[in-house]
Amino acid sequence: DIVYLDGAFVPAQDAKVSVFDRGFLFGDSVYEVIPFYRGVAFGLEPHLKRLEHSLAALRIPLSIDWPAVLNELVTRNGGGNLSVYLQVTRGDAGRRTPVYDASMQPTVFACCNPIRNIYADGPDGVAGIAVIVTADLRWHRCDIKANGLLPNILVLQQAREAGAAEALMIRDGILTEGGSSNLFIVRSGVLYTPKLGSEILGGTTRELVLELARGAGIPYQETDLSYENLLEADEVWISSSTRAVVPVLSVDGKTVGDGEKGPLWRRMFELFSQFHHRLMTG
Numbered sequence: 001d002i003v004y005l006d007g008a009f010v011p012a013q014d015a016k017v018s019v020f021d022r023g024f025l026f027g028d029s030v031y032e033v034i035p036f037y038r039g040v041a042f043g044l045e046p047h048l049k050r051l052e053h054s055l056a057a058l059r060i061p062l063s064i065d066w067p068a069v070l071n072e073l074v075t076r077n078g079g080g081n082l083s084v085y086l087q088v089t090r091g092d093a094g095r096r097t098p099v100y101d102a103s104m105q106p107t108v109f110a111c112c113n114p115i116r117n118i119y120a121d122g123p124d125g126v127a128g129i130a131v132i133v134t135a136d137l138r139w140h141r142c143d144i145k146a147n148g149l150l151p152n153i154l155v156l157q158q159a160r161e162a163g164a165a166e167a168l169m170i171r172d173g174i175l176t177e178g179g180s181s182n183l184f185i186v187r188s189g190v191l192y193t194p195k196l197g198s199e200i201l202g203g204t205t206r207e208l209v210l211e212l213a214r215g216a217g218i219p220y221q222e223t224d225l226s227y228e229n230l231l232e233a234d235e236v237w238i239s240s241s242t243r244a245v246v247p248v249l250s251v252d253g254k255t256v257g258d259g260e261k262g263p264l265w266r267r268m269f270e271l272f273s274q275f276h277h278r279l280m281t282g
């Protein structure tokens with residue numbers, strides 16, 4: 001495994017970060033996860049745009065040629081199907097102090113993980129999942145892709161221990177998103193998803209779902225959704241970069257729709273596959 005750390009490509013075991021790095025001490029850092037299929041990035045631009053948003057929110061200044069760094073990293077790791085994780089921390093202050101100096105040098109890290117090429121196996125290769133619904137315990141700037149992921153880890157572990165693959169979170173009676181995904185429901189042929197704001201992460205896959213829906217004439221609404229809306233849905237999906245759209249077959253043990261992967265999900269997965277095909281064939 002070759003990783004990128006502060007300008008160098010090195011074996012993972014040789015990459016070292018200071019114990020006084022603010023990412024380690026305070027979670028004073030942001031990240032992205034970007035899938036590459038057969039060495040080609042899927043949605044690089046929207047991810048880099050969101051990274052800019054996160055860095056600006058934390059006021060971390062950074063100038064770096066990400067496409068060059070990430071392509072080099074993927075090539076050095078053999079190309080293929082990889083998710084690239086990148087993280088930028090405010091840097092190493094040499095001591096532990098909450099207040100920071102604006103002139104600090106950020107720490108920049110990136111590594112790769114093998115992933116399955118979901119487009120190779122088609123919709124039949126996608127397994128529907130079970131989810132649970134639980135309280136959203138996060139802060140009020142969920143639009144920033146920050147590394148303070150303790151609430152997400154707790155709910156994802158809770159889901160895992162309940163035999164579910166994702167935890168949907170609810171705040172003040174309104175569903176926000178999954179621990180690592182955005183939420184969609186289908187009712188009477190209309191697609192619904194929670195609206196953007198500081199209570200959810202603006203998912204790059206969420207944005208692509210809406211773009212593809214627009215192109216295909218699938219009606220959609222960005223709106224508040226309740227637990228009842230979820231239980232009454234014909235279909236429920238989650239979306240994230242490495243999983244595209246995944247059908248949810250049960251919520252808190254209750255069957256969604258007829259308990260099968262839904263027709264609109266199949267249509268959307270097909271639209272994703274076509275989008276991916278166009279990307280790969282230029």
Ligand code: PLP
Binds near residue numbers: 202240
């Ligand atoms: N919401 C949360 C909390 C996430 O961690 C993620 C990332 O996986 C998403 C939504 C989906 O974002 P994206 O589609 O850009 O991967």
